[in-house]
Amino acid sequence: MASLVILLGDQLSDRLPAFDDFDLDTDRVLMAEVDQEARYVPHHPQKILLIFAAMRAFATRLEQQGKKVIYRKIDSTIDANSLEDAVRHELERRHYDRVILTHCGEHRLHQTMRRWQADLPVDEVELRADTRFIAPLSFFRQWARDRKAWRMEYFYREMRQRTGLLMNADGSPAGGQWNFDADNRRAYDGNTPLPEHPGFEMSEATRTLARQIENRFGDHFGTLDAFNWPTTHDEAERLLETFIDEALPGFGDFQDALAHGQPFLFHALISSSLNLGLLDPLDVCRRAEQAYRDGNAPLNAVEGFIRQILGWREYVRGLYWQLMPDYAERNHLNARKTLPWSYWGGETDMHCIREVVRGIEQYGYAHHIQRLMVTGNFALLLGVNPREVCEWYLAVFVDAFEWVELPNTLGMALHADGGVMGSKPYAASGRYIDRQGDYCAHCTYNVKTTSEDDSCPFNSLYWAFLDRHRDRFEGNHRMKMMYRNWDRQADDRRAATLARARWVRNNVERL
Template sequence: MANTNTAGPRGGTLRLVLGDQLSDNLSALADLDPDRDIVLMAEVRDEATYVRHHKQKVALTFAAMRSFALRLEARGITVRYIRIDDPANTHSIVGEMHRVLDDQPGEAIVMTECGEWRLAQALAGFAAVVEGRGIAVDIRQDDRFICSHDRFRRWASGKKQLTMEFFYREMRRETGILLDDGKPVGGQWNYDAENRRKLTKGIRPPERLRTPPDAVALEAIADVARLFPDHFGDLDAFGWPTTAEQAEVVLTDFLANILPGFGDWQDAMAHGQPWMWHGLISTSINLGLLDPLDVCRRAEAEYRSGRAPLNAVEGFIRQIIGWREFVRGIYWLKMPEYGARNFLDADRVLPWFFWSGETDMTCVADVVATSRDNAYAHHIQRLMVTGNLMMLLGVHPDAVDDWYMTVYADAYEWVEMPNTRGMATFADGGIMGTKPYAASGTYIDRMSDYCSGCRYDVKARTGEGACPFNRLYWGFLERNRPRLRDNHRLAMPYRTLDGFGEERRAALLAEAEATRTMLGAVPQS
């Protein structure tokens, strides 16, 4: 696709479409006049490098944007498309907005609210400038989400604790999904207790449908390899949908062939098995190629028709209209202060093996490898392997945010930060969850086959050969005793710790400190 700087009619409306707004039903396009209006889309370095995004994420975004621009042009819509290698590219969204206005003055600007705080602030500043020049700016609600910012604020108002489960029930009531006569199907709202099976011998994850890159995607991949050679990750295994039609194929395959097993094994992990029973549609939903509510209704139809069990369908739907909507609500309710939270005063650097994968911890090496190769790891790998270890090590939450934003193709700050600063590291002090998800190696052993082939002994609590998760766990509790001792959900482990006696607790803390240093989690300079 060549650079497209089409000079449309003067005096119309300029409509901005961002890289994660690739939806036919985008509010910014709702009343578009193809005879007068211009759509602006721009690949800019500001967005590709504010963190050094995984090469696959940059290629995915560029390819999806280029394909969407072609889709609009096929409908007779004028698109001003700025390629990353355009010599005149200002490399910022605001810069490209000013440039198009300088070239083609218009009467108004329409955009859909963006997903990240920093860009929203930049666009608000731009709006103030151009409104001063007499150009109206209409920033519209992103109604691809079920819960608006105002709706979430109303729900959160007056609550001491924002609990996802109760929010999720509200979303179920509002959408009518998995309800019969206003009551939850099956008599329960949540079937998570049925969704914690370890992958047992003889059970193999299903083969997964991947999307071979089309011509547009191949060109984007080549551009990224050429222009962003130092970014994290490999491009060889790229297999993400970049068009709505490709995303539909992946979704259809998931609903028909994968969803029935999702419930039982959604928390299971296995060495060399990156996909398991997960949907692989988060990239498509977050880009706008799939409509999340439609996805949920189609999953419900699989249950209603008897093709998928309730625990699988409910667990899958909860990820979308529960967690996805909830974390977005938290992000916009609490920013920008949320991005500075560090409740546990974590102050360590991120060890290099999170980038290289060079570690004898089999679970960590496997998750880093699949993240590098695929720009993907599923939610338990993210939370209970990498996130858990970062928290036990005391890695500063800024470094944690940066890592997750860098390595995953579905990562956008609105969804990643509450999951990492909230769920993974408890840096938010309990806004997202009621306790830290700290765990020893026992959890990983229970939910995976990682420990059977690891050089470390998951059964040993202490000593050089003991699993580092074990060596860090009790020290983490002791180190954070002033902040966590009164958390009622940690009463049992603190009773156990208290029973060890003062001398043994001091020894456990000393071993944890030595382990942090040994693993490279040294204090920030």
């Protein structure tokens, strides 16, 4: 029985069940760099380079294990625009009894693959689980079925119990508390030394690939010059090790910080490695826990870090597969505006937007608070249509795959799911951004005022957002205080705020 195992660019793990019964004599692996996957949104050139370089390195690793790999490079002479073309071409070239797939990370491709059983000239198409997650999809499904309201915090507690991570022998959480979120909100003090991230040397072959990508996808937003993402399991391991030794102790305190000229702060930069399969999430969590048990990192840092992976990352994946495809269509706040040009690098005087977008252009990266409270918050307050915002997030980050991008963008940042991801929108004025760091000190806008010509655009937009959606949010007990503050203001002051917000919304390209 000859099998053809299809491996996608974000499935680079040899521990997948797709390899369980791999026969070195008869079976083959197919990997293909294809235009369609690189173009269905205009992916950042660093994302394309990362995926292709990692795929090539992984193919070599499989060959070293004795597996036969058919690898289609992007400049291959075979006319294969899509993954389906590449599979079909191989099935026409050689006889196989069976095609083996791994559950992919996106509904679009999942639907296509489900059709392959009927469409492809092969007897059997078998879809196997993606076991690179800590919670199987069936676990989330059961968990979700048992409750009316889903909250990450409760899912996370079950995951802690299930894995034993940061648990005492008596079943209580380490430190007597499940969550140290309140200890994760300091602005960066400028004194705590910042970690140094390892540099990854590009091979000559990767340099050549970079030039090809430049030529082929040069019209996509983003530059390649500062590319420094791990493309192999060993490099990802080095990145993780450095993070745990140097940055994890500061991760807790400064998790929500924003600092001018510092795109990485104490963040791990491991999301692309996790999502591609170069790191294993449970192993990452265990390593962080060990740092706490050894007295090398404080609990607020380790719990905060583990919560992101064991909690948020697993939760959004479960939620995505539970709610797709309808989830992608949601637009609870009826947001219709188009994305400002500044998100694609267009000129703006808003320092926070400029700084975050410049970081994305250079690295294909922004940390969580930049994504949520700067670019996400601004799109939410402006009322930009979720589809456009989601496409932007999917395109510009090296770690973006729809299973993780969509719930974070549509749900967490835009509240377009009506409160599935979060019980209240993450709407904030410029005061929040000012409190978390020094962006505002570098800005021509005045973060202290609301309705002047030079007032921070976030300020008036924030109040106008509350005003516009009063019917939806006034009854939310977590937002009562905000409405009280708004209602307490004098009528003429509120009118001036709304007038400024109207101007901002109508003149976004002039900000």
